[in-house]
Amino acid sequence: MPVIDLKRRRFARFLGTELSTAEMAERLPWLGLDIEDVTAESVKVEYNPNRADFCSYTGIARALQGVMNLKTGLIDYRVTPSNLLFKVDPTVKDVRPVILCAAVRNLIIDEDIVAEIM
Incomplete structure (x- = not known):
């Protein structure tokens, strides 16, 4: 089962x-979530791979916000049309019949984010 190390201060921001x-x-x-290890600064948890939202601080914090009644309901994401064109090679149609993409702007990627997505 996959494990994520939640650093206390960073998790508090989410x-x-x-x-x-x-x-x-x-x-x-x-x-x-199963607790794997607890230190003064972090908690390592094991999560079910069927819960892809639990592979990130964001997903775990969002779920815990609801359980703790800090924030409930759906998030309203602002999506705007774009003039970007996404081309997919037609030879992959049988392997990937549906492909989605998004352009995300003004996102600052730091070492913590890179470690989280690796």
Whole structure:
């Protein structure tokens, strides 16, 4: 099963409130996450690979916000049309019959984000 290491201070930015690692270790199992390790600064959790949203701080924080009643309901994402053209080689049609893409602008990628997506 995959494991993600949630650093306490960084997780607080996504959650919107500060929790100690002991509080994180108490509440994260409410989401079905298994605690692997707890230190003073982070909590390692194992998650079900069927929950792709749990492979990131964002997904886990969003789920915990709902359970803790900090923030509930759907998020309203602002999407605007673009003049960008995305070309797909027709030879991949049988392998990938549907392909989606998005252009994301003004996103700052730091070391933490790179480590999270690797």
